[in-house]
Amino acid sequence: MxxxxxxxxxxxxxxxxxxxxxxxxxxxxxxxxxxxxxxxxxxxxxxxxxxxxxxxxxxxxxxxxxxxxxxxxxxxxxxxxxxxxxxxxxxxxxxxxxxxxxxxxxxxxxxxxxxxxxxxxxxxxxxxxxxxxxxxxxxxxxxxxxxxxxxxxxxxxxxxxxxxxxxxxxxxxxxxxxxxxxxxxxxxxxxxxxxxxxxxxxxxxGQHMSTAAITAEPLPPMPEGENPWTIYELFETANGDQVCIGIINDKHWAALCREMKLGVLAADPRFELEAGRREHKQEVISSLRQEIAARSTAEVLAACDAARIPFAPVNRPDELADDPHLNQSGALVDTVLPDGRPAKLPKLPLQMKDQGFALRNEPPAVGxxxxxxxxxxxxxxxxxxxxxxxxxxxxxxx
Known part of the structure; x- marks a missing residue:
């Protein structure tokens, strides 16, 4: 500081x-x-x-x-x-x-x-x-x-x-x-x-207004619309946890198959390229769901991290206080709740030189x-x- x-x-x-x-x-x-x-x-x-x-x-x-x-x-x-x-x-x-x-x-x-x-x-x-x-x-x-x-x-x-x-x-x-x-x-x-x-x-x-203007058609809600990528979905692990995985290029697909040891899927020529995965979307998503459902949450997260692909667990807000990245990056500030209990809450999400935008004083009492x-x-x-x-x-x- x-x-x-x-x-x-x-x-x-x-x-x-x-x-x-x-x-x-x-x-x-x-x-x-x-x-x-x-x-x-x-x-x-x-x-x-x-x-x-x-x-x-x-x-x-x-x-x-x-x-x-x-x-x-x-x-x-x-x-x-x-x-x-x-x-x-x-x-x-x-x-x-x-x-x-x-x-x-x-x-x-x-x-x-x-x-x-x-x-x-x-x-x-x-x-x-x-x-x-x-x-x-x-x-x-x-x-x-x-x-x-x-x-x-x-x-x-x-x-x-x-x-x-x-x-x-x-x-x-x-x-x-x-x-x-x-x-x-x-x-x-x-x-x-x-x-x-x-x-x-x-x-x-505004992004949706722009898309609607280009297509000249009303858009469906995002849960029902077409994503830019075939695999951009929530998957459930053997623990019952949900993980969101995004495969946005062919290198990501190859890396996921390698780290998760999905030899059969990797060898399937239908899934090698994005165009094929899109053509056979139901099959590739169904197969991937089965593979992920057979693995623990820890295994899935570790494989995605090793593959360096976009992924995210589905967290509750209360879980963020213990998130290792938020704690190490300095994104959380220690505070004291009105009843005296300690808590961690987000700082302003900016970094400028050595400024930490720290807590200088707790929220004031009335007056x-x-x-x-x-x-x-x-x-x-x-x-x-x-x-x-x-x-x-x-x-x-x-």
Missing amino acids: TDQPLPLAGIRVLELGHVVMGACCGLVLADMGAEVIKVERAPDGDDTRRFGGFGQGLFHFFNRNKQSLAIDLKSEAGQDVFRKAVATADVLIENFGPGAVERLGFGYEDCKKINPGLIYCSLKGFMPGPYEHRPSLDNLVQMMGGLAYMTGPTGQPLRAGASVTDILGATYGALGVIAALRERDQTGQGQNVRASLFEATGFLV EGGANFLREIGYSDQEIADLVSAGTIVQPGD
């Missing part, structure tokens, strides 16, 4: 966001060194602190390396505090519903008057257009954006197994913020950066770090105490 400052050190970000999209954009900037102040609703903080089910891990994952300012933005005193915060910020992120921040008096035009150099990042369901008035969610745009159709079988659209459009839209928002900061270095002026769920989903399925931030922007201890007494801001333990 190096003592060199992180790339975004010295950049102050107000994250006026909630749930995933705003929090993820703030996470990307925070991990890269920005000072991120998570502006939460007083007195209870962000709703994801209390989510159940699949949402239980959202707050802890998306809010490391931040401080919390829990504030009543509907009060006159709270709005005055926030205006002073805006005046000191480099970036403001917001992902509230259409018109919500404008009704509070903190839309882009309002904040621009306070701080002309502010980079104001609006994360929405839709870009300006016929749909921009609609509230939206990750699941909904996966449906209307074609992603769910391409993921599930015909008649059963299926959302992806993670908040992919929230995360992608947030990442594009962060990319726009960084580009706008670079532009501000040259012009001195801030701007309104926009990113959205629906347009991010459109980008995700944790808020008082220190207010001191930095000019509030005295007595003024902060008065704000706490009035319920304008909340500190941990209040």
Whole structure:
């Protein structure tokens, strides 16, 4: 590791966001060194602190390396505090519903008057257009954006197994913020950066839009479509585990047969070349399934690795914490869960020189770090105490 400052050190970000999209954009900037102040609703903080089910891990994952300012933005005193915060910020992120921040008096035009150099990042369901008035969610745009159709079988659209459009839209928002900061270095002026769920989903399925345009035909869902390669399938081992194997050229086929000792298949002239394997797809896939089903998972994985072909076991998310590659590559960070138990979670998936984008502080409690931030922007201890007494801001333990 190096003592060199992180790339975004010295950049102050107000994250006026909630749930995933705003929090993820703030996470990307925070991990890269920005000072991120998570502006939460007083007195209870962000709703994801209390989510159940699949949402239980959202707050802890998306809010490391931040401080919390829990504030009543509907009060006159709270709005005055926030205006002073805006005046000191480099970036403001917001992902509230259409018109919500404008009704509070903190839309882009309002904040621009306070701080002309502010980079104001609006994360929405839709870009300006016929749909921009609609509230939206990750699941909904996966449906209307074609992603769910391409993921599930015909008649059963299926959302992806993670908040992919929230995360992608947030990442594009962060990319726009960084580009706008670079532009501000040259012009001195801030701007309104926009990113959205629906347009991010459109980008995700752009490859399918391109294929449909070329073929002039509607596409089937991916589970039912034709892969570019004959052998690009899930196979079950003798242990009952699933392994995905991709044979994308004839050298791969020869190598797999060699390492798995598939002499009969290797000698079959029908399967030697990709054209033959495609012509006799049912036979080659069926034969390969039988061979793999007779071998242990360890044998299959070792043979694929030795053959240097594309392959992957099917893992659950909880298994990734023990993955030897993720641990050795430094992709995981040690964290402490709210109940005190240790855990490993993914870092920002980037490497830059010796930067590790490490955990600097755990996700904050409601209001944790808020008082220190207010001191930095000019509030005295007595003024902060008065704000706490009035319920304008909340500190941990209040």
